[in-house]
């Protein structure tokens with residue numbers, strides 16, 4: 122059975138991408154299209170508690186049913202608690218940064234961050250967030266995932282996938298190792314989202330800061346930045362319309378999301394059917410919003426091909442002999458579709474496979490630590 126908490130090399134799991142995608146897509150779609158209402162309705166459902174009818178002397182049936190329900194709930198709670206404690210123990214990791222990643226496992230932005238952390242062999246603890254209640258991130262006014270907390274050399278909260286990778290990469294290659302100073306190179310600025318709604322973001326978030334050492338050539342930096350932006354501004358938008366393309370695919374996607382995500386039993390059941398129906402409809406709107414073709418797969422194939430052209434035939438990765446941040450982020454996004462029809466179709470209809478498998482292997486080997494000049498511990 123799939124583990125909810127997977128601190129190391131969790132990227133290779135088959136359904137990883139799908140769950141991420143589903144949740145992320147659902148979330149993105151909902152916030153963008155103001156269509157998140159089915160989920161809010163579900164949050165309401167989750168909060169609903171049946172009245173204490175079972176306490177009535179007149180209703181023994183109600184009492185028995187209530188008792189059974191209570192026992193069942195307690196058993197579930199106990200099971201969940203046991204699982205949680207075991208996972209906590211698993212994730213007892215030590216690094217100077219003491220990173221904790223708050224995520225939805227199937228969210229593409231979270232998958233991007235995991236790809237980064239795993240490739241660079243940075244140990245981290247994972248907290249899977251319940252997408253309905255989001256209790257796990259109650260401490261934060263920023264209500265999205267991924268969030269990374271650093272509790273080692275500095276206590277910081279890093280929001281936004283691109284910002285997280287850029288900050289941590291800058292930290293890894295810096296001699297000074299001053300995380301706070303590094304984040305100050307990414308000042309918060311007001312921006313607008315895909316719908317034109319005001320939001321806070323970080324300037325320079327697609328850039329790695331290099332205080333010392335030789336700078337890579339301009340075109341190398343430019344290409345990496347350009348493709349990282351492409352991931353956030355183009356590639357992620359293709360996910361929902363593709364994984365919720367038909368009712369059957371929407372159901373398969375939500376089945377995966379629920380299986381891999383953190384849902385209670387009833388929540389999961391409701392999420393699967395309500396979520397699949399909602400996202401099937403929402404994805405049609407998203408398709409229009411992002412000017413996608415009627416056959417949305419064509420846009421996904423085009424994106425894969427565009428990326429492969431950028432990588433070229435002469436090098437294994439866009440970054441050259443080793444993946445750069447764009448490679449990791451493109452991989453992170455495609456990974457959330459793994460196990461779904463959309464992913465199988467991409468592998469069959471394009472030549473993405475070899476690059477994708479090289480990425481898997483590179484991440485599993487954690488070669489980043491090596492090529493950055495760090496000693497593997």
Ligand SMILES: N[C@@H](CCC(=O)N[C@@H](CS)C(=O)NCC(=O)O)C(=O)O
Pocket residue numbers: 144145146148149225228229230252264265266267280281282283
């Ligand atoms: N720009 C952000 C986007 C993060 C994002 O949209 N996350 C979604 C999940 S995929 C989210 O948390 N949505 C809010 C919600 O769940 O209510 C990033 O790159 O991290």
